[in-house]
Amino acid sequence: MTLKLTIDGKDSLIGSARLDQSAEKWMLCTLSPDEPAEEREVCGVWNPFSFPASDCDPIQFRIALFTHRNWPESQVLSLQEGSRSVGLIFSIQALTSGSIALSENKMWNDYGFLALSKLCTGDTFCHVGSPQISYGETYDISEFYDDDSVVAIFQRSVCGSQTTSEEDFRGYLLNRLPSFVRYGLFLQLEEGGARVRQTGSFEAFRGEQLYIRLRAFSSEFPNSTRLFMIDLLTRTDPYEEHPAFRFFLYYQVFESLLQEMYEEYYAAFGLLAVNPKFRRASAMKDLVEGLQKTLSEKYRLAVLVGANRRTGDEFDSLRDGCEEILKVLVEEPIVASTLATAPSTVPTVLAEVVGAPTTPETPLTTQAAPVLPVDPQPAAGPMPAEQAPFAAEAIAPVVLQGERPTESRPEEAGAATGAVVDSAPSHNAKASTKASTEGSDSETAHAKVLYLARNLLFHSFSKVTRKGEDLEELADRMALTIYDLAIEYKKPPISLPGL
Amino acid sequence: MQVFRKPQVLSGFGAALGKLKDFALIRDIDEVRELSRRLTLSDMPADEFLLLMNKEMAWITANTKKIGSAQRMFFLFYFRDLFNPQSDSYLSVSGSIASARHKLQSQLM
Numbered sequence: 001m002t003l004k005l006t007i008d009g010k011d012s013l014i015g016s017a018r019l020d021q022s023a024e025k026w027m028l029c030t031l032s033p034d035e036p037a038e039e040r041e042v043c044g045v046w047n048p049f050s051f052p053a054s055d056c057d058p059i060q061f062r063i064a065l066f067t068h069r070n071w072p073e074s075q076v077l078s079l080q081e082g083s084r085s086v087g088l089i090f091s092i093q094a095l096t097s098g099s100i101a102l103s104e105n106k107m108w109n110d111y112g113f114l115a116l117s118k119l120c121t122g123d124t125f126c127h128v129g130s131p132q133i134s135y136g137e138t139y140d141i142s143e144f145y146d147d148d149s150v151v152a153i154f155q156r157s158v159c160g161s162q163t164t165s166e167e168d169f170r171g172y173l174l175n176r177l178p179s180f181v182r183y184g185l186f187l188q189l190e191e192g193g194a195r196v197r198q199t200g201s202f203e204a205f206r207g208e209q210l211y212i213r214l215r216a217f218s219s220e221f222p223n224s225t226r227l228f229m230i231d232l233l234t235r236t237d238p239y240e241e242h243p244a245f246r247f248f249l250y251y252q253v254f255e256s257l258l259q260e261m262y263e264e265y266y267a268a269f270g271l272l273a274v275n276p277k278f279r280r281a282s283a284m285k286d287l288v289e290g291l292q293k294t295l296s297e298k299y300r301l302a303v304l305v306g307a308n309r310r311t312g313d314e315f316d317s318l319r320d321g322c323e324e325i326l327k328v329l330v331e332e333p334i335v336a337s338t339l340a341t342a343p344s345t346v347p348t349v350l351a352e353v354v355g356a357p358t359t360p361e362t363p364l365t366t367q368a369a370p371v372l373p374v375d376p377q378p379a380a381g382p383m384p385a386e387q388a389p390f391a392a393e394a395i396a397p398v399v400l401q402g403e404r405p406t407e408s409r410p411e412e413a414g415a416a417t418g419a420v421v422d423s424a425p426s427h428n429a430k431a432s433t434k435a436s437t438e439g440s441d442s443e444t445a446h447a448k449v450l451y452l453a454r455n456l457l458f459h460s461f462s463k464v465t466r467k468g469e470d471l472e473e474l475a476d477r478m479a480l481t482i483y484d485l486a487i488e489y490k491k492p493p494i495s496l497p498g499l
Numbered sequence: 500m501q502v503f504r505k506p507q508v509l510s511g512f513g514a515a516l517g518k519l520k521d522f523a524l525i526r527d528i529d530e531v532r533e534l535s536r537r538l539t540l541s542d543m544p545a546d547e548f549l550l551l552m553n554k555e556m557a558w559i560t561a562n563t564k565k566i567g568s569a570q571r572m573f574f575l576f577y578f579r580d581l582f583n584p585q586s587d588s589y590l591s592v593s594g595s596i597a598s599a600r601h602k603l604q605s606q607l608m
Contacts, residue, residue: 073566091564098567147564 003028003122003144004130007042011130015039017120023051025138026120044138045120046097049113056110059156061087062169063118065126066150066185067193067238074101076108078211079152087111087154089185089212095119095151096140115153116141125166127188146193150185175226176214177233178483183212186238196238200246201476218489225256229486243475244457250478251454253485258300264494265294272496290496301447307492308485315446321477322453328470329456502552507567511574515582518575524583534582534590543593551596558600563607576602 003014005028015031016039025046029039071091079087088111094101095116102112119141122128131144142149159172177187184202186193217226232249240246269291278284293299305315453474502508519525525534540548555573563569577599580586588594 071564072560072562073564074560093565101566 001122001124001126001128003120003128005030005042005144006130006132007135012042014042014121017045017117019047019051019117020044023047026117028120042135043133045116045141045144046138047113047116048095048097048099048103049109049116050103052110052113053106056114058114058117058123061114061118062154062156062158062166063115063124063126064152064154064169064173065124065145065188066152066180067146067148067188067196068150068183068185069148069196069198070184071148071150073099075205076101076105077205077209079154080211080213081158085211086158086214087152089150089152092142092145092147092149092151096142111153115151118153119145119151125170127190127192129192146188148193148196149188174230174234175216177230178217178486179212179214181233181237182480182483187234189234197241199241199243199472200479201473203480215487217486220491221486221489222257222260225253225260226486228256229253229482237479243471246475247457247471247478248454250475250482253482254301254304254450257304257489258297261300261304261492261494262295265291265300265496268494268496287496294496298447298451301451302444303492305447305450306444307490308488309446310488310490314484314488315450315481317477318481319446319449321474322449325470325474326449326453326456329460502556505570507570508574511571512578514571514575515578518579519582524585531582538581538590538592541591541593548593548596551593555596555600559603569603569607572606573599573603 005012005014012030014028016029017026018029019025020027025044027041028043028045030042031039066089068091073091073093076088076090076094078085079089088108090102090108090112093099095112102108118124129145133139154169156169159168173187180187182203183205184200186196217229232253236249237246240249269287272278272287273284278287294303308314457471516525516528516531520527525531543551556570559569559573560566577595580588580595580598581590581592583589586595586598588598
C-alpha cells in the first residue's frame, strides 16, 4: 500500500519520507506522475524517536496493522515465535510526539523509529486510509491512521530467509490470526477499524505479560477449514455484533471439520466395501450400519472432541457456556409454550441426555406433547447428575420444533449405499448411545451439550436474537475454543466401529 | 508538585474554569485566586496526597488508550470538582482526586 493524502481536494500519493535535519520530523514527499524524479514535500510527521544506533535497515522489517478497542498506549509487547522474538506490537499512539511508551527503551525506540518511517509512506499490506491534510503542516502519525490501530512490526526473516515478498508476509500473518484475534486484535485488511465491533470479551493480558506467542494453525487442520476461518476472522467476525450470529459462524468451523470427517468415513467405507468378506449380505449390513453410526453428526462431534481433549479441559468452558445458555433460553416462557404443540421426539433425545438406561427403540416421533418426562432416578449416563434436570428441560425446544436438525448427510449416504437411514435425531439417539461406549463419557457429554446448544439456538433463532446479552459470553467462549482448536487441532482417527 | 506544571494539567485547569464560568459557578478567574487560598488537604498528610496523585497518574498510564488525553480529562474533572461549590469535595485537593477518577473511569470504560 501507499499512503494517500488529500490536499485541497486532490489526492497525492506519498512516495518517500525523509528525516529533516533536526530529526524532529519526517518530511513526506509526493510522487509526481508527470515528473517521477521530482519530489515535493507536502507535510511533516512528528518523530519522537532518536536515530537508531544499531544498523536498522527498514527493508528488513514489515508492518501489520490491527484494530483493538482498548489497547493502552503504554502497552508494548514482544511478538514471539517459539522462543524467538520476531517483533514488537504497540499502539499507534506510542508513535506520537507526546508519548514516551517506546522512546525510553533503546530497542523499542529503534522498532518505533522503523515503524514510524514505514507508516509515513504506508509501507504495509494492510489498509491505509487517505486523510485530508493542509499543505506544510506537521502531524502526528495517529492522525493518518485509525485511533484504535495497533502496530505490529516484524523482522522480515520471520517468514523464511528466502521469502521476500509482502504476499509471503501476508500469508505468514494470516496463518497466525487466531493468536491475535484471541486478544481482540483484528487485522485491518480491506478497511480500517471504524466498523469493528465494540462488543466481545477477549483473553485479557496479564499484568506481567511481556509477549504474545504466535502460533500457526495446526498442520493437521484441514486447509479448507483454515481458509474459512481466515475469512471469518478478517471479514465477518470483526464486524458482527450479534452474539448468536457469531456463535453460528464459529460453529461452522465444527461443521467444516465434521464434513471432512464425513468424507473420510465414507472413503473408509468405500475401501472396505470392495473387500470380498463383505460380499455376504449380513456382513455388508453390518458395514452399512457401522457407516450410519459414524456419519451421525453427534458421533462425529464426539470423536472430534475426544481427539482434541488432551489435558481434559479443552472444551470445558464451552460446555459450561452451552449449559448456561440452555438453562437461560428454556426458561423463556415463549419457548416453553412451543413445547406443547409440535410433534416431538423428546423421549428419545431426553433419555439420551439424562443417560436414562431405557431409551425407547420405537416410535421415535410422537404426536402427543409429553410433559418433559424427566427420569426421577439418578442418571448413570454421561451428564453429571446435577445437570440432568435442566438439561432435560433444555432438550425440549431443540426437538420440538417439528424440524430435524440440519443433518442431511446420513440420508445422502443412505441413498448412495441403498441403506435405509433414519431421520437424524432418532438415528443419532441410538448411534450416539453406542458412541459413548467408544469415547469417554465426558467427551461425549461435551459434544452432546454443544450439539444441543447449537440446535436450540438454531431452531429458536427468532427468540435467540432477542437474547443477545445472555449469548455474548457463549459466543466469546465458542470463539476462544475454536482458536485453540485451530492451533492445537489433532486429526481424529477415522475407523468404522465394530469392524 | 511537578505534576501541576505539566501541559495536561494546565489545559485541564483552563477547560474546567471555562465550564465553571459557563455554569455561573464562578464569576471570573480572580475568584479562583481567592478560592485557592482556602484549599485544604482534608486532614490528609501532604506526602499521602502526593502518593495518591501518583497512583492516579500510574493508573492512567497503564490503562488508557491515549495517556495525554486521559490526563487532561482527569484534571478537567479534578478542577471542576475542586472549585464547584455544589461538589462534595469542594476546595479539598485530596477529596477531589477520587471523584475525578470515578468520572474518568465512567467516561473511559
